[in-house]
Amino acid sequence: MEPNLRAAHALEWALDKRWIGISFGGRAMLGAALRASLGITDPHPRLASLGSEGELREATVWGLAFRLAQRLGAGARSPLAHSRLGIDGGQVTLSVARQHAALASGPVEKNLASLANWLGASSKLAIG
Numbered sequence: 040m041e042p043n044l045r046a047a048h049a050l051e052w053a054l055d056k057r058w059i060g061i062s063f064g065g066r067a068m069l070g071a072a073l074r075a076s077l078g079i080t081d082p083h084p085r086l087a088s089l090g091s092e093g094e095l096r097e098a099t100v101w102g103l104a105f106r107l108a109q110r111l112g113a114g115a116r117s118p119l120a121h122s123r124l125g126i127d128g129g130q131v132t133l134s135v136a137r138q139h140a141a142l143a144s145g146p147v148e149k150n151l152a153s154l155a156n157w158l159g160a161s162s163k164l165a166i167g
Contacts, residue, residue: 049073054085063089068098075102076109080157085120103157107150111135111142118142134165 053070061069067090074083078115080099087095111133112119121136133151135143148164157160 046074046077046079049077050083050085054089064091064094066090068094068101071095071098072102072105075099076103076105078106078153080153100154101159103150103154107133107147107154110147110150111139113142126158126160129160130163131158131160132163132165134167137167140166 041052050070050073053065053073058066058069067086068087070083071090071094074080074086075098080103082095090098097135107124108119111122118139120140123132123134125134129152131151133143133147143164143166147160151162151164
């Protein structure tokens with residue numbers, strides 16, 4: 040799909056598809072998480088009218104964490120299985136096993152920093 044259309048498509052799917060058993064707030068959260076997974080964290084007016092600020096913030100964290108996992112995993116399960124993400128004392132730490140250190144590149148650090156910033160924390164990348 041054309042990269043410039045992904046956000047609009049994600050929003051359309053979250054809000055306009057026939058999801059069974061999902062509330063309007065749940066649709067808003069799905070939309071916010073999908074948008075954040077694409078790197079878009081600003082609140083969309085259609086989402087803000089359906090979900091609470093707290094719901095949208097939580098969903099944005101999910102999306103940013105998913106974006107980080109996609110980048111780190113590079114399509115494989117092993118890097119994720121051998122990594123840990125945690126928050127303690129105002130710091131979000133991503134611990135990556137030494138054998139996957141090459142995957143913890145600049146884009147991973149950028150996504151980690153974005154997630155930490157959204158949580159009001161600092162970020163740390165630990166290899167080993």
